[in-house]
Amino acid sequence: MSDWTSQLPEAARDYIAGRKPDEVECIVPDLAGVARGKAMPASKFAKQPRFYLPNSIFLQTITGDWADNPGDAFTEPDMVLTPDFSTASAAPWTADVTLQVIHDVFDQAGRPIPTAPRNVLKRVIDLYRAEGWMPVIAPEMEFYLVARNIDPAQPIMPPMGRSGRRAMGKQAYSMSAVDEYGPVIDDIYDFAEAQGFEIDGILQEGGAGQVEINLQHGDPVRLADEIFYFKRLIREAALRHDCFGTFMAKPIEGEPGSAMHIHHSVTDLKTGQNIFSGPKGEETPAFMHFIAGLQTYLPAVIAILAPYVNSYRRYVPDFAAPINLEWGRDNRTTGIRVPISEPEARRVENRLAGMDCNPYLGIAASLACGYLGLKEGKMPRTECLGDAYMNDDELPLNLGDALDLLADCGPIREVLGPEFCGVYEAVKRLEYKEFLQVISPWEREHLLLNV
Known part of the structure; x- marks a missing residue:
């Protein structure tokens, strides 16, 4: 060799x-x-x-x-x-x-290029390391398998399953639903094995043709690399079977959107212990500070977690996507969830990121919020014990408003890098401007003869 x-x-x-x-x-x-x-x-x-x-x-x-x-x-x-x-x-x-x-x-x-997404994530991790910490993350990837769509003017359709019928929605966790497109899943497994990736699990989500892949927890840069690679391998596996793999936040009208839930914990570099748990397994002040950081700063990074105009179609009521900054233990209606776990695995789940975000930037932004919470030592709001879907919206609901929040948040810009934030904002404002110049079918249908 x-x-x-x-x-x-x-x-x-x-x-x-x-x-x-x-x-x-x-x-x-x-x-x-x-x-x-x-x-x-x-x-x-x-x-x-x-x-x-x-x-x-x-x-x-x-x-x-x-x-x-x-x-x-x-x-x-x-x-x-x-x-x-x-x-x-x-x-x-x-x-x-x-x-x-x-x-x-x-x-x-x-010198590292400050606008490179991988370097942005490394910058955030270096800030943790300077405090004696090491962040650990575990991502969940949701995506759709859809029928080939070669005409952008036509709606996206679910794929045809091996039964000869189109995939159906509202079949979450159904094994037979996954079997409908088993050959694609088999190729995903084979490609992942050839690339050395360990899949923690594959399951059917709530949308028609919607699949979730969970990855083992570990180093943020390595896992961002894997998600980056996974998006390509999933697309390639789908093409082998005459369908598309898509990571759009909301590809099909009337179906749930696709999220990239991010689980976070933080370990002490010297001891390797999870700083979210104390000697007797109790929740620590650092655990609460991390949650408070997410509550405080997530609105400023929504433009990164939801980077396209389509991303905000996922943030609608009654489609399993939290539109709030509440936190709760084992409560999937909150934007910030604390899953059931042993003390050594205590972690915080950010449920707001979309699968369309750049994995390096989405993970960096989420960790940046937690880092600022740890540094500032604030406490979160009272835990939400009920249905947080019923609460008022707390997030920007379009890309323009989200970019304004990012532009106005000095602490986030300092953590992610001012040069990166300036370039990111310039790119996204140009994309938003381009979108606003497109006239949609809805506008032609309802406004052409009625206004």
Whole structure:
């Protein structure tokens, strides 16, 4: 094996299994969580220790337009890409032996690019480490399998199951519902195994064709990498079976939206103990401070947790998505839930993030709120013991209002990085402006002849 292949994780070495790699994809997650980069023959990759991309990849909107850089002239200097071999992973859907490698991005002086989502998450984790803490997260990923949709003017439909009938909604936790698209699930398992990912569980959610995958708890950067990879492998598995995998927050009218619930705990770097639990298993002040941080700062990061106009279609009453900042023990109607657990696994679940968010940024934003709570030492509101769905809305209900809250929150901007926040806001305001220029079918149907 050559020097670079000896640095690969075990799963990637097993995938190669003595074969000669054909191609390497050098990738960087952009603001949307899209893989940007370049593919090259493995022989060239072996001889080239670093690669280059323009920093403008972080100024591109989801539609392909370009936002103005609020902090600099638009000169598009090259960034230096350095492979993180711990992320090397198979691309098992390809015809040849292909590996994907996530790259870290630096400027030409060797400083981390502050607008790179992976660097934003690392920045937040470094703040925890400076206090002697290490955050631990466990994500839940919800997504839809849908029928192929090649005409954006047509509504999205549930997929056809093996029974010959379309997938049905309101079948949460049904094993037979999962079996309807079993071949797709089988490929998801196979691809995940080839990439070295451990799935904690797969289940049918409440929507028609809606699936949830849970991942084991662990290091935030590693799990963000896995979600980034999972989105691609799920799409590829679906395409093999004539359907699409989608991570839109609300792809089908009348069906629930898709969330990325994030479970958080924090360990002491010296002892490895969960700081949310005391010596006798009791809840600690740090546990309450973390919850208070989420209650205080989540509104300012909704623009990151719900990054598109479609995201806010998930925040509607009676569709299993909390629209509040209440917290409660084992209460799924609250935006901040404390699951049942043993003291060593005591954790806080953020139920507000959508599956359409960039995993690096969504996890970073959620951890930023908890970090500020730990630093400020505030206490949360009284626990909600009833149905929090009945409470007043506490979140911004459109992208424009959410961006205003992000722009006005100094503590969050300082934790995530002022330069990142400026670029993120510029990109999202341009996307919002582009959306507002589109006339929808609803407007044509109800306003054309009636107003």
